[in-house]
Amino acid sequence: MTRSADISLDHIAELVISAKKFFDDDQLKSDVHTKGPIDFVTEVDFHVQAYLQEKLSAEYPDIQFMGEEKNNDEIDFTGLVWILDPVDGTANLVHDLNASAISLGLCDNGKNVLGVVYNPFTDELFTAKKGEGAFLNGKPIHVTDAPDLAHCMVAGGTSANHRQMTDWTFDCLKELFNRSEDIRLIGSAAIILTDVAVGRFGAIFQRYLMPWDYAASQIIIEEAGGIVRDFYGNEPPCDRPSSIIATANENMMKEMLEIFKPVE
Numbered sequence: 618m619t620r621s622a623d624i625s626l627d628h629i630a631e632l633v634i635s636a637k638k639f640f641d642d643d644q645l646k647s648d649v650h651t652k653g654p655i656d657f658v659t660e661v662d663f664h665v666q667a668y669l670q671e672k673l674s675a676e677y678p679d680i681q682f683m684g685e686e687k688n689n690d691e692i693d694f695t696g697l698v699w700i701l702d703p704v705d706g707t708a709n710l711v712h713d714l715n716a717s718a719i720s721l722g723l724c725d726n727g728k729n730v731l732g733v734v735y736n737p738f739t740d741e742l743f744t745a746k747k748g749e750g751a752f753l754n755g756k757p758i759h760v761t762d763a764p765d766l767a768h769c770m771v772a773g774g775t776s777a778n779h780r781q782m783t784d785w786t787f788d789c790l791k792e793l794f795n796r797s798e799d800i801r802l803i804g805s806a807a808i809i810l811t812d813v814a815v816g817r818f819g820a821i822f823q824r825y826l827m828p829w830d831y832a833a834s835q836i837i838i839e840e841a842g843g844i845v846r847d848f849y850g851n852e853p854p855c856d857r858p859s860s861i862i863a864t865a866n867e868n869m870m871k872e873m874l875e876i877f878k879p880v881e
Contacts (some may be wrong), residue, residue: 618679618772619677619679619680619697620623620726621697621723621730621747623809624643624677624723624731624740625840626731626733626744626745626746626749627744629721629723629731630732630733630735630742630744631659631819632669632672633675633719633721633733633735634644634735634742635671636665636668636703636719636737637735638738639661639665639668640661640665640710640717640737640738641737642664642723643660643749644660645660645661645664646659646660646710646711647659648660648800649711652790653683653702657707657708657711658686659704659707659710659711661703661704661706661710661870662685662703662704662838663684664701664703665688665703665704665719666684666685666686666703666864667683669701669703669719669802670682670684670687670701671697673699673831677697677699679697680696680697680698680699680723681693681696681697681698681699682698682699682701682742683698683699683700683701683724683828683829684700684701684702684703684829685701685702685703685827685829686703687801688804690817691718692856694724694726694727694855694856695717695727696725696726697723697724697725698721698723698724698734698855699721699722699723700721700722700723700724700729700828700829700832700855701719701722701829702718702721702827702829702830702833703719703808704717704718704719704817705717705718705719705720705724705734705805705806705807705808705829705830706718706803706804706805706806706807706808708777708804709804709805711807711845714804715738715739716736716738716803716804716808717736717737717738717805718734718735718736718737718773718805718806718807718808718811719733719734719735719737719806720732720733720734720815720829720830720832720833720834721733721734721817721833722828722829722832722833722834722835722836723854724828724832727854727856728747729832729833729835729836729854729855730746730747730763730836731745731746731747731833731836732744732745732746732832732833732834732835732836732837733833734807734808734810734811734833734834734837736808736872740754740810741753741754742754742755743811743814743833743834743837744837745814745836745839745840745841746836746840746869747836747840748840750761750840750841751814751837751838751840751841753811753814753815758814758815758816758841759816759841759842760813760815760816760819760841760843760865760866761816761817761819761865762816762865763819763865763869764866764868765819765869765872766793766796766797766819766820766869766872766873767796767797767798767813768798768817768819769797769798769818769820769865770795770797770798770799770801770803770811770817770819771797771798771799771800771801771818771819771820771821772800772801772802772803772818772820773793773800773802773809773821773822773823774802774804774806774809774813774822774823774824774826775802776823777825778825778839778873779824779825780783782824786824789822789876789877792876793822793876794875796876797820797871799817801818806807806823806826806830806831806834806861807831807833808833809821809832810831810834810835810837810845810861810863811837811838812839813838813841813843813850813863813864813865814834814840814841814843816865819864819865819869820862820863820864820865820869820870820872820873821861821863822860822861822862822863822873822877823860823861824860824877825858825860826858826859826860827855827858828853828854828855828858828863829858830861831845831859832855833860834863835853835863838863842865843863843864843865843866844863844864844865844866844867844870845861845862845863846861846862846870846874847859847860847861847862848860848862848874848878849879850870853874860877862874862877
């Protein structure tokens with residue numbers, strides 16, 4: 618039986634990097650399908666997921682696999698589960714914005730313990746394993762030492778598929794803007810989350826994310842010294858959607874929880 622502690626982070630990172638080839642195929646990028654009015658999926662998504670699922674299943678047949686582009690109803694989260702977003706930021710990919718990432722996490726009995734986030738356009742590779750620190754292209758990283766929101770940039774997402782929350786979202790954005798240096802909306806949860814880990818942003822938010830959007834980044838942020846919570850201040854789950862706030866320190870988390878009060 619495979620133990621998470623025995624898995625080589627470097628090897629998993631190499632597997633993720635090897636999927637870059639699908640992003641270089643213009644035909645795959647241009648083959649776009651819609652899952653909803655503004656919810657896209659490309660052949661890159663399908664090819665990356667099929668490729669990594671095949672590789673991981675061959676090497677770790679006893680580890681379950683959760684992916685954005687498959688049915689995940691039968692997964693038992695008391696065991697080990699790979700959690701993959703083959704393209705985080707698919708809309709960015711469709712619009713040729715070059716801000717998308719492969720995000721692969723490992724959940725062990727409900728806790729994220731390993732993460733790899735790779736941006737094939739910038740070749741930035743973020744990695745972390747529980748208790749071993751966080752790294753960008755092999756170099757240790759840490760969250761910003763800014764004391765509060767007023768001394769840092771922040772980022773977020775508008776949850777474009779949940780337009781019923783538009784007024785609430787932009788009311789919160791206005792307050793966040795007034796409390797911080799400035800705001801960026803980038804369109805990839807994995808990218809803005811890892812940007813917290815490396816100190817580019819002091820805090821980020823998004824109201825509705827799936828586990829594959831944040832599983833890998835959560836452990837990367839935590840190993841870089843940061844904090845990840847939902848809008849209630851709880852640790853986000855591995856097995857269902859969650860709101861997400863990530864910050865560099867407890868003071869910023871307190872500020873963010875004041876701004877982003879839960880709305881049912």
